[in-house]
Amino acid sequence: SEGPNTADVLQYLVETYTAFDVDAASFSSVQTDLDPFPSNFALLERVPALSTIENIAWQARCAAFVSDQTVKLRFLAKDEAAEETFTLDDIEEKTLQLTFTPTEDLVTKWVANWTQDYSRQDIEPNEQNRVILRNNIPKYGEIEEEYDIYIYNTEVLVEQTAFYWMMRYSSTWKRLTFKCFLDKLALEEFDPVDINFATDIVANSTVRGRVESVTYDSDNQSLTFEVW
Numbered sequence: 001s002e003g004p005n006t007a008d009v010l011q012y013l014v015e016t017y018t019a020f021d022v023d024a025a026s027f028s029s030v031q032t033d034l035d036p037f038p039s040n041f042a043l044l045e046r047v048p049a050l051s052t053i054e055n056i057a058w059q060a061r062c063a064a065f066v067s068d069q070t071v072k073l074r075f076l077a078k079d080e081a082a083e084e085t086f087t088l089d090d091i092e093e094k095t096l097q098l099t100f101t102p103t104e105d106l107v108t109k110w111v112a113n114w115t116q117d118y119s120r121q122d123i124e125p126n127e128q129n130r131v132i133l134r135n136n137i138p139k140y141g142e143i144e145e146e147y148d149i150y151i152y153n154t155e156v157l158v159e160q161t162a163f164y165w166m167m168r169y170s171s172t173w174k175r176l177t178f179k180c181f182l183d184k185l186a187l188e189e190f191d192p193v194d195i196n197f198a199t200d201i202v203a204n205s206t207v208r209g210r211v212e213s214v215t216y217d218s219d220n221q222s223l224t225f226e227v228w
Contacts, residue, residue, distance in 0.1 A: 004038035006060040006151065007031035007073060010053055014071045017049035023072040033075040034060060037160070039151040042118060059151045061164050063190050074190040077164050082194040082208060084187055086180070092222060095179040098201065100172045101228075108137045109144040110166035114158045131155065131162045135170040145169075174202060176209070176227040184223055187211055193227060 002012040007030045014022050039060065043052070053071070057064035061077040112131040131149075134142075147165075149158045176195065187193065189211055196206040212226040 004040055005031055006034050006037070006039045006056065006062070009039060009151075010057060010064060010071075010073065013049060013053050013056075018053075018071070019069075020066060021070045023067075023070045026072045026074065030062060030073045030075045033078055034062075037152075037157055039157075040153045041115075041151045044118075056151055058165075059149050059161055061161055065189055067188060072188075076190070076210075077160075080192045083191045084184055085194040085196050085206075086184075086227075088197050088199070090180045090184065092179040092181070095177075095224075096201070097177040099175050099177070101175060103140065103172055105169070106136070106140050106172070107143055107145045107166070107169040108140050109134050109142050110162055110169065111144060111146040112149045112158050112162040113146060114149045114152060114155070116153050129155070129158075131158050133159075133162050133166045135166055140170075173228060175212070176202065177225070178227075179222045179224050182221060182223065184214075184225070185216070187214055187225075189213060195227065 003009045007027050011022050011027050014020055037060065039056075053064050057073065061075065063074045063076055065072055065074075110133045112133075113128045114131070116129060147162075149161050152158050152161070191211045193209055193211060194206050195202050195209055209227040212228045214226075215224045217224065
């Protein structure tokens, strides 16, 4: 028995079933964030460790990722201060690309299945507890996906996860790709950053984004960023 704090559950799974270390600072920070959202569930069959860790973190509105053989944890639903600000002066000339997340990946009808308890194992699919949310259907049409939110046995917690990801999945978002220099070397995946360009290439004011990836090129001494 582990938990009910999801960060504690994830730490146990990492330390028991993987060869990776745990980043104590990030897990401790997320543990505080997740205290109001206790998870109560059981794993009733043998499952792959890493994909299960990733999935449990996703259900808790977190990201679990590996950096230098260490698993780090980030609570994505938190309004964090920006780690850095990017201006046009930071961007290597002729490397800036602006694209959008593809509409093919949109989900406008979000169906979350969840379990209140494990006392009945004979529940038919049409008798399952469900949270159904819709957004942007007039704009993109009805695109339905079902998700199992099994870590929570309380409807309000399932709704919070479903609402968070529905808002992410039901809209298209801007994605920036660019090269910059080594003064931004400390940034890593999921760090919040501000984009503050003098022109309205991205927005007509400063806008918050998250680093999706950063790649270091040792030959050219440059960094390639993707920012969502």
